[in-house]
Amino acid sequence: MNEFKTSSMRIAALAVVLGLAGCAGTVSKGVDDQGQAKEIIFPDPVKQATQPEGSYPSTESLRNLRAGLTxxxxxxxxxxxxxxxxxxxREWDYLLHLQGTNVVCQLKLIYDKQTQVGSIYSKPEGCSTVAAGK
Incomplete structure (x- = not known):
């Protein structure tokens, strides 16, 4: 796929996400201004996923995912x-299929008040960092 089509598809997807801007703010409990939560709640992947097939992120993408990103x-x-x-x-959730495995990982990003990643959680715990080689 050429770069223009890929870029256009990302812009279209971003428009869809922006269109959902009024939807859920947080589902975890006790989320503070720094993007930390007292109780992490993962959504049900069977009943609540709008993209139940998930995605297959590259190891590089997972390595680059960190607190402070917008x-x-x-x-x-x-x-x-x-x-x-x-x-x-304030929270974004993903279903990730880890390359070379049969593992499906739930990933939760909680944003701070400045809309930067404040914390990253996975279920099972640590599966996304193992996949990223961290």
């Missing part, structure tokens, strides 16, 4: 969230 940067690395989150939500 939503736009996360979108460029991971694509749109796989649940009902919009661009205005």
């Amino acid at each position: 939503k736009t940067q996360v979108f460029q690395l991971m694509g749109p969230p796989h649940f009902t989150e919009g661009f205005g939500a």
